[in-house]
Amino acid sequence: MNTDDDLPPEDPAAALRLIDEQRATAARQFEPDPRAYYWPWGLAWLIGFGLHFLYYSPGDTPLVGMPSWLPLTTLFVLLTAAGAVTAVAGVRAHGQVTGESARRGAWYGWSWGLGFLTIFVLAGRVSDSLPPDLIGLLWSALAVGLTGILHMAGGAIWMERPLFLLGVWITAVNVLGTIAGPGWHALVVSVAGGGGMLLAGLLGWLRRRGQA
Amino acid sequence: MTELDPVIHAQARLRVVASLSALPECDQVTFPRLQEVLGMTAGNLSVHLRRLEEAGYVAVTKTHRGRTPVTLIALTRRGRLAFEEYTEAIRSLLAPADVKETP
Numbered sequence: 001m002n003t004d005d006d007l008p009p010e011d012p013a014a015a016l017r018l019i020d021e022q023r024a025t026a027a028r029q030f031e032p033d034p035r036a037y038y039w040p041w042g043l044a045w046l047i048g049f050g051l052h053f054l055y056y057s058p059g060d061t062p063l064v065g066m067p068s069w070l071p072l073t074t075l076f077v078l079l080t081a082a083g084a085v086t087a088v089a090g091v092r093a094h095g096q097v098t099g100e101s102a103r104r105g106a107w108y109g110w111s112w113g114l115g116f117l118t119i120f121v122l123a124g125r126v127s128d129s130l131p132p133d134l135i136g137l138l139w140s141a142l143a144v145g146l147t148g149i150l151h152m153a154g155g156a157i158w159m160e161r162p163l164f165l166l167g168v169w170i171t172a173v174n175v176l177g178t179i180a181g182p183g184w185h186a187l188v189v190s191v192a193g194g195g196g197m198l199l200a201g202l203l204g205w206l207r208r209r210g211q212a
Numbered sequence: 213m214t215e216l217d218p219v220i221h222a223q224a225r226l227r228v229v230a231s232l233s234a235l236p237e238c239d240q241v242t243f244p245r246l247q248e249v250l251g252m253t254a255g256n257l258s259v260h261l262r263r264l265e266e267a268g269y270v271a272v273t274k275t276h277r278g279r280t281p282v283t284l285i286a287l288t289r290r291g292r293l294a295f296e297e298y299t300e301a302i303r304s305l306l307a308p309a310d311v312k313e314t315p
Contacts, residue, residue: 005224005256008216012305015226019299022227026234029249096245098284100238
């Protein structure tokens, strides 16, 4: 084997095939699986915000009875799990690569962290003076809004149209849900927001398989 | 027939260069990771990398991450260009009819 691989490819067709296959293999290894990036978050939104809609429903009575701690706990557990899955997939793909893109990714990560810190401080500061249903809306609309904007920014940084469009979609859903009010916001973020992420993961995965 | 770059026109080195070309410019990959992507033995990969480095196609940087020594590998601008030219040459060999346009 070691002596064979020093030989030239058999013919131009074989050489081109080798180039295409190797580039596709390498791209797959250096890029994380889109499913690992989108699906855990999509599921977390679908289930977590779905429970919020069912419990903190529009109107005064919950659509489905459940312990009051369940919706928020479920959302946080699922979001944490999603963060872990994404981190593992990211380290697996990018961990052994350094250079400009690593710095880009790190700065982008800092934007997320500091963005959410800003939201937590702000929402925490004003929550006491709001009625309970608006507190929920404030936190989720700010968090979902920041997520949408950072997806758009990510699309701009990596010149990735699907990521940018997902950001536009999340932003639109968030604005409409906020106008519709508490309860309804959770419903549209769950179905349209979470569903959009699941769809983005599916499309990314299909595109990647098409390239292989 | 067009002269094909002898440094790249060998299966193993073509695979190395093609893999490195999948990285964004200005990025480097560690030796073990590249080895994993290519499925080559460390010794074999070293030999081919040395050849590519001598041609100026690949830059090998030895550095430290904490106390662990790390070897980082990247395609140079010259290497990227050579790979593009090689791919072009292969394409034109495959489709000579397309190249000659009829007026």
